[in-house]
Every structure is written in C-alpha cells, then in structure tokens.
Amino acid sequence: MxxxxxxxxxxxxxxxxxxxxxxxxxxxxxxxxxxxxxxxGVFRRVWRAVGPIAVGRTVFRPSRPGRVDDPVVARMQRIRTAVGLAAVVWVMISYRLVASVGDFADDRVHQTWINVLVLAVTFPVVVGALIGAARPPARRELLRRAARPFGSVVAIIAAVALFPAAVLTGLLDGRFATGPATTVITVLVALLMIVWVLPFVVYGAGMSLVHVFRTADVHETVPPVLALVLVWEMALIDLFTGAYEGAPGTVRILLLLGAPLSVTAVALWELRRLRVGYGLTLRAALMR
Incomplete structure (x- = not known):
C-alpha cells in the first residue's frame, strides 16, 4: 500500500x-x-519615523497627489549633474586650482550653500510673479500649493541658523553650563545638533537643489523655470566673484557657461516633454 x-x-x-x-x-x-x-527594534522604528533623513524626505520632496513624476527627466538631470561635477573636478585638479581634496570639498560645500541661499531668495520672487500673473481661480490654487514649498525654504534656513545662533549665544562654549542640570542640557543640545540637525541640513540642501524646493508641488513646469533663473544668477555671481581664477581663459569661459547652457538645454527639453507627453504648460497652469 x-x-x-x-x-x-x-x-x-x-x-x-x-x-x-x-x-x-x-x-x-x-x-x-x-x-x-x-x-x-523600537529605537530603529522611531529613528526611521523621526530621523533626519525621514523628516527630510517629508519636508523637501514633492508630494502633491496626481503630480507627474517623469523618471526620464530625473535620469537626465542626474547625468547632467554627474558630468558637470566631473568636469569641475578635472579642471581644478589639472590646473591646481585647489591645494588638496579637502579644499575642493570645502569649495563644493561653499558653492552648495550659496546655491541654496540664492534659490531661497529667488523662489518667492519667481513663484510670486507666476501667481501674480495667473488668473484669479488659478491664483488661489497656486497660492495654496505654494505653502509646502515655502515651508521647505523656512525649514532649511531655520536649521542652518541654529548653528550661528548656538555659537553667538555661547551655548556650544558652555556659557550656560553653570550646574549639573544645565550641563546635561547643554550636552544634549550639542548632540542633537550634531546627530540630527547637521544630517538634516546636509540632506535638505541636496534635496532643495535636486527638487528646486519641491516647487513641482506648485506645478510641474515651475522647477525647470526656476532652475533656469537660478543657474544664470549663479553664472553672474561666478563671473563677478572671479570663480575659477588660474584656469586658462577658454577653460574658464567653458566652466562659467557650461552649467547654465546645459541646465537651460535640459530645462527646455523638460518643458517640451511635459507639453508633448503630458499636456502640461505654464500658460495652462496660469489659465492664460
């Protein structure tokens, strides 16, 4: 059987x-x-929920329901960024514009902060102009959508401002550590700034530039328009501040114009792709 x-x-x-x-x-x-x-573990679950990267994703990434998120455009932007960074690294090393890798890193960090600050100033001007040019029904909707992008601007500026505030008030120097309780509080605040605020600021700065202060929440055509304005502003700043001094004239011109021209080409291509592939135009967003 x-x-x-x-x-x-x-x-x-x-x-x-x-x-x-x-x-x-x-x-x-x-x-x-x-x-x-x-x-x-409980600690890891809490960190995943309220850690600096988790909070940064919520604050600095677009999240409007129904928003068009084209992976081809994102891939093109990453390629352009990688090629531009590689070109800058090659020029600075070839012509010894920086003494060491540390100097180059400091230069890139400084450039990133300048970009974020210029973008923070440009954002309300450009978005305000678009909202002002829109017809009343669209104006109310665009103004409502601009709340979260404006919140991301406030968040990155407030987070960065904590560091000079801590230095100016003497918090990091132990000025308020006059007893056991105040000493513990001072140490905890310093650890919080290093462990949470600093990663939040670094991540937020990168995401603010990649997503252009999440202005796709306003409309899909706003990020390329804002990127166009920002990159030409940065080109003027580099021109008047003497960026890339020490490089040959032709190479310096290529570096000064390479970024704005490439960003302009990608932005115009993105606007065309949004119009042809998805029927999204800036004029339609303004109801003009």
Missing part, C-alpha cells in the same frame, strides 16, 4: 498548491516557507 492509498486513494495535500496532486520531483512542488521579516 502506497502513501496515496493510505490517504483514501488521494495524493497528499500540498499547502502551496491545494488543487494540484503532489509530485516530489515536480518543479512547482512545495517550496520553503518565506523567511520571517527581521524584527526591528
């Missing part, structure tokens, strides 16, 4: 395929159970 006869002439029950007979050598026979999900 075989195993089937022992079960009333029926093949053994297969929990993975209950409607199919069991065959030991069948390629779709019983499979091992999936591994249980690893247990996540």
């Amino acid at each position: 075989n195993a089937w006869n022992q079960q009333g002439g029926q093949p053994p029950y297969d929990p993975y395929h209950p409607n199919q007979p069991y065959h030991p050598n069948h390629p779709y026979g019983p499979q091992p159970l999936p591994r249980p999900a690893p247990r996540v």
Whole structure:
C-alpha cells in the first residue's frame, strides 16, 4: 500500500498548491516557507519615523497627489549633474586650482550653500510673479500649493541658523553650563545638533537643489523655470566673484557657461516633454 492509498486513494495535500496532486520531483512542488521579516527594534522604528533623513524626505520632496513624476527627466538631470561635477573636478585638479581634496570639498560645500541661499531668495520672487500673473481661480490654487514649498525654504534656513545662533549665544562654549542640570542640557543640545540637525541640513540642501524646493508641488513646469533663473544668477555671481581664477581663459569661459547652457538645454527639453507627453504648460497652469 502506497502513501496515496493510505490517504483514501488521494495524493497528499500540498499547502502551496491545494488543487494540484503532489509530485516530489515536480518543479512547482512545495517550496520553503518565506523567511520571517527581521524584527526591528523600537529605537530603529522611531529613528526611521523621526530621523533626519525621514523628516527630510517629508519636508523637501514633492508630494502633491496626481503630480507627474517623469523618471526620464530625473535620469537626465542626474547625468547632467554627474558630468558637470566631473568636469569641475578635472579642471581644478589639472590646473591646481585647489591645494588638496579637502579644499575642493570645502569649495563644493561653499558653492552648495550659496546655491541654496540664492534659490531661497529667488523662489518667492519667481513663484510670486507666476501667481501674480495667473488668473484669479488659478491664483488661489497656486497660492495654496505654494505653502509646502515655502515651508521647505523656512525649514532649511531655520536649521542652518541654529548653528550661528548656538555659537553667538555661547551655548556650544558652555556659557550656560553653570550646574549639573544645565550641563546635561547643554550636552544634549550639542548632540542633537550634531546627530540630527547637521544630517538634516546636509540632506535638505541636496534635496532643495535636486527638487528646486519641491516647487513641482506648485506645478510641474515651475522647477525647470526656476532652475533656469537660478543657474544664470549663479553664472553672474561666478563671473563677478572671479570663480575659477588660474584656469586658462577658454577653460574658464567653458566652466562659467557650461552649467547654465546645459541646465537651460535640459530645462527646455523638460518643458517640451511635459507639453508633448503630458499636456502640461505654464500658460495652462496660469489659465492664460
């Protein structure tokens, strides 16, 4: 008597395929159970919920329902950024415009902060002009949508302002650590700024530039328009501040014009892709 006869002439029950007979050598026979999900500790769950990167994603990434998010455009922007950074690295190393890797990193960090500050000033001007040019029904909707992008501007500026405020008030120098309780508070505040605020600021600065202060929440055509204005503003700042001094004249011109021209080309291509592929135009957003 075989195993089937022992079960009333029926093949053994297969929990993975209950409607199919069991065959030991069948390629779709019983499979091992999936591994249980690893247990996540309370601290890690809290960190994933309120950590600087998690909060940064909420604050600095666009999240408007129904927003068009084109992966091809995002890929093109990443390629342009990588090529531009590689060109700057090559020129600075080839012509010894920086003494060390640390100097180059400091220069890039400084340039990033300047970009963020200029963008923070440009954002309300450009978005305000677009809202002012819109017809009243669209004006109210665009103004409502601009609340979260404006909040991201306030968030990055407030986070950065904490560091000079801590230095000017003497908090980091221990001026308020006059007793055990105040000493503990001072240490906790310093740790909070290093462990949470600093990563939030670094991540927020990068996301603010990538997503142009999440202005896609206002309308999909606003980020390329704002990027156009920003990149030509930065080109003028580099021109008047003597950026890339020490490089040959032709190379310096290429560096000064390379970024604005490439960003302009990508922005115009993005606007055309939005118009042709999705029917989104700036004029339609303004109801003009």
